[in-house]
Amino acid sequence: MKIVILGAGGRLGAALLGEYREKYDIVGFTHAQLDLANLDDLRGKLGAMNFDVLINAAAFTNVDACETERDRAFLINAEAPGVLAAICTEKDTKLVHFSTDYVFDGGKRAPYTEEDQANPISAYGESKLAGEKNVLAAGDGHLVVRVSWVFGPDRPSFIDAMIKRANQDEKINAISDKFSTPTYTHDIAEMLARVLDDWSRRASASDGLGAGRLHGILHFANAGKCSWQEYAQWALDCCRDASIPLKATTVGALKLGDMTNWVARRPVYSVLCTAKYTELKGTAPRAWREAVADYITRFYSKK
Numbered sequence: 296m297k298i299v300i301l302g303a304g305g306r307l308g309a310a311l312l313g314e315y316r317e318k319y320d321i322v323g324f325t326h327a328q329l330d331l332a333n334l335d336d337l338r339g340k341l342g343a344m345n346f347d348v349l350i351n352a353a354a355f356t357n358v359d360a361c362e363t364e365r366d367r368a369f370l371i372n373a374e375a376p377g378v379l380a381a382i383c384t385e386k387d388t389k390l391v392h393f394s395t396d397y398v399f400d401g402g403k404r405a406p407y408t409e410e411d412q413a414n415p416i417s418a419y420g421e422s423k424l425a426g427e428k429n430v431l432a433a434g435d436g437h438l439v440v441r442v443s444w445v446f447g448p449d450r451p452s453f454i455d456a457m458i459k460r461a462n463q464d465e466k467i468n469a470i471s472d473k474f475s476t477p478t479y480t481h482d483i484a485e486m487l488a489r490v491l492d493d494w495s496r497r498a499s500a501s502d503g504l505g506a507g508r509l510h511g512i513l514h515f516a517n518a519g520k521c522s523w524q525e526y527a528q529w530a531l532d533c534c535r536d537a538s539i540p541l542k543a544t545t546v547g548a549l550k551l552g553d554m555t556n557w558v559a560r561r562p563v564y565s566v567l568c569t570a571k572y573t574e575l576k577g578t579a580p581r582a583w584r585e586a587v588a589d590y591i592t593r594f595y596s597k598k
């Protein structure tokens with residue numbers, strides 16, 4: 296299977312490139328190599344390539360900057376994915392497009408399913424939802440994968456910032472009234488590989504890459520839910536268990552209302568339900584605590 300990955304310099308794109316290098320015939324494009332804002336360049340470069348699956352992990356991900364650069368947010372997060380999907384439809388290949396838990400308003404208090412109504416409360420969320428719609432409108436076979444609170448070794452995220460701060464300060468705090476699920480890039484790569492392998496099997500059984508139910512919207516996340524405070528506390532607990540010395544051992548509580556420097560609104564609850572993936576693939580994602588412990592053991596114990 297020949298795969299092209301966009302956003303290959305990002306947290307998720309770089310992880311997919313690294314995890315898939317041995318398994319698939321893979322080419323990655325970083326932002327510098329291919330700019331999603333240049334739609335003609337996308338058509339020219341990707342139109343001239345042969346591939347079975349195009350994975351779009353590139354996005355304008357700065358949630359606050361999207362509020363002030365709305366046009367750019369819609370160009371990169373909405374218009375460009377529509378162009379990518381059209382290119383794939385024309386070539387009779389598939390697009391896997393990554394989206395976000397921020398398409399939801401956070402008003403629910405049970406995990407969001409793929410069928411739940413999206414209602415974004417930020418320009419980032421609106422632009423990502425428009426991107427999902429553009430992708431799905433361009434062809435039946437494409438897949439939109441929503442993920443939440445992504446962490447991994449290829450680019451620092453919340454968990455790394457918390458560990459860094461705990462290394463410097465005796466007291467650290469994190470928000471205690473905002474909930475979702477930390478999701479490890481390594482686990483996203485494994486979940487997606489099961490989908491890709493399914494497509495590949497169907498293609499070699501000659502019922503076509505477009506067959507089956509693995510298209511439309513699918514939620515990928517580790518299992519369970521937590522606040523940012525619980526997430527950070529677990530990270531410090533894992534560091535302690537791995538004998539990684541830190542100045543801070545407990546994480547104090549901040550309230551969402553304390554974040555007066557944030558420009559964009561964020562959903563207070565955005566846990567993604569992964570029951571559809573579990574039913575389709577016959578296996579459930581592992582718990583977020585296990586995934587975080589694995590990450591810290593693998594990447595912090597070495598440092």
Ligand SMILES: NC(=O)c1ccc[n+]([C@@H]2O[C@H](COP(=O)([O-])OP(=O)(O)OC[C@H]3O[C@@H](n4cnc5c(N)ncnc54)[C@H](OP(=O)(O)O)[C@@H]3O)[C@@H](O)[C@H]2O)c1
Binds near residue numbers: 329423
């Ligand atoms: N991180 C999360 O917690 C999270 C949560 C939910 C959903 N997601 C979604 O997951 C996907 C991957 O996110 P991530 O965590 O890997 O974010 P990331 O680390 O910010 O990666 C995004 C990548 O896109 C690139 N990019 C930005 N503008 C571009 C453009 N105009 N053309 C080409 N590339 C461009 C960035 O390059 P530069 O850095 O060089 O600009 C970066 O390499 C995105 O669709 C995001 O919306 C992420």
